Amino acid sequence: MIIVLKPHATKEHAEELMARIAALGLRPLYMPGQERVVLGALGDERTIESLHLDSDPMVESVKPILAPYKLVGREIHPHDTIVDLGSTQIGGGRFTVIAGPCAVENREQLRATADAVKAAGGHGLRGGAYKPRTSPYAFQGLGAEGLALLKEVYQATGLPVVTEVVDAGDVTLVEEHAAAFQVGARNMQNYRLLQVLGKSRMPVILKRGMAAKVDDLLMAAEYILAEGNPNVILCERGITTFETATRNTLDLNAIPVIKQRSHLPVLVDPSHGTGLRELVTPMAKAALACGADGLLVEVHNDPPNALSDGRQSLFPEQFAAMMRELRPIAAAVGKVM
Amino acid sequence: MIIVLKPHATKEHAEELMARIAALGLRPLYMPGQERVVLGALGDERTIESLHLDSDPMVESVKPILAPYKLVGREIHPHDTIVDLGSTQIGGGRFTVIAGPCAVENREQLRATADAVKAAGGHGLRGGAYKPRTSPYAFQGLGAEGLALLKEVYQATGLPVVTEVVDAGDVTLVEEHAAAFQVGARNMQNYRLLQVLGKSRMPVILKRGMAAKVDDLLMAAEYILAEGNPNVILCERGITTFETATRNTLDLNAIPVIKQRSHLPVLVDPSHGTGLRELVTPMAKAALACGADGLLVEVHNDPPNALSDGRQSLFPEQFAAMMRELRPIAAAVGKVM
């Protein structure tokens, strides 16, 4: 339920109402606005009728939250969320570019790539220490050693680090080494993991599953917010379709759809979204033009020798060229990058 | 086969070779370039061996055409094709916007919409006289009467007219009234229709089928070129996926893929590609940013009362706003519109 208080309702009124909501076993939410306070009540909506809020003198209106994603939707949170990521932010008119290798392979590779990202104006560094791979015999990432390298390179370059977490048991360790968690497409509906991430306050970049509708993605994000972590950034990375010319079909329609339905910022990953390095720059431009808040993009100092995803990784000079080509478009659509 | 002639080969040499190719039952192609002439030979490639071209003194090299689409691919036609459309063109650095109602409903509707399109800077008028509808009980279009109205409005506004043709038997009549044929997604593999359109020289806008891979679209275009009509414009209009938030999933990945593989220009239809008017402008911008040569977009003077596709049709003022928003992006990516 959304409970809009009257303009003259005080903070005490709000707290008293929230206590009554909590006493029913519902979860109260406090959302102060410019002119009036809005409260939320999450849980079985029939219960709340016993409070007779409609006849409360401090209550202007009571209405149900229609969307199944209560906290992620715009009904109780109409304004865009801006998430802090180290020294930068995601959302709020910025176009934030987080770039780096698919997997952390060694110190030299990571440092060289990070330097190239920084030199070209990238805002954050991505790199996987835990890699979910289709084959058990493929390189599975450096694990804790990779996390240590990421932290080291962060300290050297100042680029905030985004890295994937694949199991609830790794959350604490990843939190000590990175500026944001990444949840991969295969784990979008690993609800146990999402719940543990919801206990943290570190930002979570949640990638859309290969067969997930936009609403499935929003429901997955709701798991994180429902546990208390509001710092969620969505990421479109391509869906599974019949087309075989590209690794996935990047669904840019999802960007304006998400903007309509949710206040959370959204990135686009044109690397996984296409699977082909020569398609990354055109799709990065398209993502910027249609309203995305930034990119998650793969760059490698030596793509032909990358241990994973080399075919879709940009060469450093391609990344720099992409950044140069994005800037006039950002100016044209009023984004800062 | 692609036969590259030596720089000093004359037109007579080329013609003599083409006659020998034709005598084998193959189809010869003449493609003069800046520095040297290239010939093509379409048909059973084994036959051509009997000509011993490798040892011909005027021949520099002979190589097979690898792609299954011989005429549509870049191997024998590396440079971008530009197609004339009335007073305008599609391809070659322009961003051409063809707009109008889904269906021609009556003179007033068509004229009012066309005036709005022209006033906002649109380059062509679209409007269906023959409407393939899912239900036999739905409005099927005005037919010949609709064609007459389209011609009348063309004469009044100067906007070249694009209209759908759904049957081989209508091709002549449509040709007398329009500047370009449109082949809808449902007819992309109506090969008889494509073959008849290949006998014409009027441009054909060929829309991608809902379940067609990019290569299926290119093969369908090959049917038209193989009959002799080089004036084909491709059109991405969304594919069928599991996502239900939008009518179709607009596959913008297809734009740079098509640009790699084919010399033909390509439009994007953000109206069918999304099914929702509020998504049209963001996706139009994305289409421009990733390299499309223009748009096919639905505008209606009164969308709530449209006989078809009202939900995805722009209001005239939205179309004008979209055109204003596209211009700075066009400037940023170096396109003329």
Add this chain to the structure above:
Amino acid sequence: MIIVLKPHATKEHAEELMARIAALGLRPLYMPGQERVVLGALGDERTIESLHLDSDPMVESVKPILAPYKLVGREIHPHDTIVDLGSTQIGGGRFTVIAGPCAVENREQLRATADAVKAAGGHGLRGGAYKPRTSPYAFQGLGAEGLALLKEVYQATGLPVVTEVVDAGDVTLVEEHAAAFQVGARNMQNYRLLQVLGKSRMPVILKRGMAAKVDDLLMAAEYILAEGNPNVILCERGITTFETATRNTLDLNAIPVIKQRSHLPVLVDPSHGTGLRELVTPMAKAALACGADGLLVEVHNDPPNALSDGRQSLFPEQFAAMMRELRPIAAAVGKVM
């Protein structure tokens, strides 16, 4: 609208009502049942209110037809339709197997294959004279010559012939040579073709399009019935999905769904539905087990040298083995074959 007459209503009453329905511009339908007569009225349902049928002494009830497919749905036609096909039938507890080559290639091939089909107990012969092929350079079928061969083999074997029609202009010629039209998946929404087939009374086997929902298939069938031809047989032949192990994904869920929604019989094509000969027999058995009325299956006297679809064509001995394996399952599920 569905208009149920009272038990004592006479034929004259029905005819008088139908005349009044027709006078409103609606299409009347006469559906006599065991105990009472049911009338239908197709068209704008609001118009019919002016007849005040609710207060007509001969009318028991009036209710709207909810499904968008009025004639194809079970609302006005609850009982299963049985379609005659030459000396055999499709529907009504039979399991009818129509088999033969993808394309008619020559007299020997067709005759040898037909003899094998007949010897193994097949009920009908399939074979394409007009082949819609992805490439314009591929074998396009023998055309009229192929039709003549089909008729010749029908006369020799007595097997009723099913053959594809790809253009409205060929309908008359095909009708003279075959026992049933086949409309291929690519033409499922070629509405002009469907309308012309609706003028005939020869059965039409309508294949589901690659991206067509079951309801799209039923709406396409409605085009044929709405023109007056009730002899439509549906055919599930696989849909386009992301799976690449098979050519298409055979959607057997569609069989019980179609049986719920429509009275029309439905075949399964396990050849196109899988694309692999070794999968044809298992999927044929599955089709029988889940309620299909028969098969449309590719057999070739010499698959490795077939001009098209050899990889999915059964060898004659495989077809005979499949027929033997189907019989006990048919007995187990109470079907006659």
Add this chain to the structure above:
Amino acid sequence: MIIVLKPHATKEHAEELMARIAALGLRPLYMPGQERVVLGALGDERTIESLHLDSDPMVESVKPILAPYKLVGREIHPHDTIVDLGSTQIGGGRFTVIAGPCAVENREQLRATADAVKAAGGHGLRGGAYKPRTSPYAFQGLGAEGLALLKEVYQATGLPVVTEVVDAGDVTLVEEHAAAFQVGARNMQNYRLLQVLGKSRMPVILKRGMAAKVDDLLMAAEYILAEGNPNVILCERGITTFETATRNTLDLNAIPVIKQRSHLPVLVDPSHGTGLRELVTPMAKAALACGADGLLVEVHNDPPNALSDGRQSLFPEQFAAMMRELRPIAAAVGKVM
């Protein structure tokens, strides 16, 4: 690599070779056959060249394993695997039916449903204690309490219990209460979970992900076998497609494809595969007819009041009817049930 030993090679020869393989850092496999022993060597195949096995007097032939799934494929394990499940088995000519509610709700519901399953001839009991739900506000299962109820009902009925595990941290507890783990579609690529399950020897029923190709499923199974657990049962439960008439599209093509490529047994889940109770029986029959080794099917003692998946759960009498209808088909295809 697959290393086929000569008929006269002794166990000592095999062990000596395996030690040499292990010394290279590769994983040796011992596969005794009727006539000769076959060894496997998993890992970087180039390394093994240093052993010069081709010239070893006890070695008949050495060949690479072509499939990416080494242990799951038929190359080194041509014969069908049979997995013990409590008092029953899966594979080897049986058709094993595991049935029960989506979620364990309470003792009465579980016991009543289990009694109905047993009375109708079901072979195992399914029921979820941990439920991965799209919404964080939906019933998430009884957890440990549900496991205790499952064990209690197993002790009362003798039906071996299959229950889902959603997190690596729960594996030990589930192992103490059930006869087999179930891995749900959403966790098919939760590789950490798969690796932990690979350390167990309790059977794992691995469900295909919504967007997973058959080969992706086989690769996921490889994760479990690679850790040492050979008791894996695959399960087809429907894939995500554009069709909306059913919850998922049951891909029965996958059954014969899996049988070609892998020795592991495979179940079909017609409940999730259709989402509609009235489709369960037809698709169960189809699954049996095309070669599946059994069913995983939802039955509830009171579907209209089920806390989850009521729409697709069979009533007890429907389950009994389905079992009766399956038996003659099992007889017809030579399966024991």
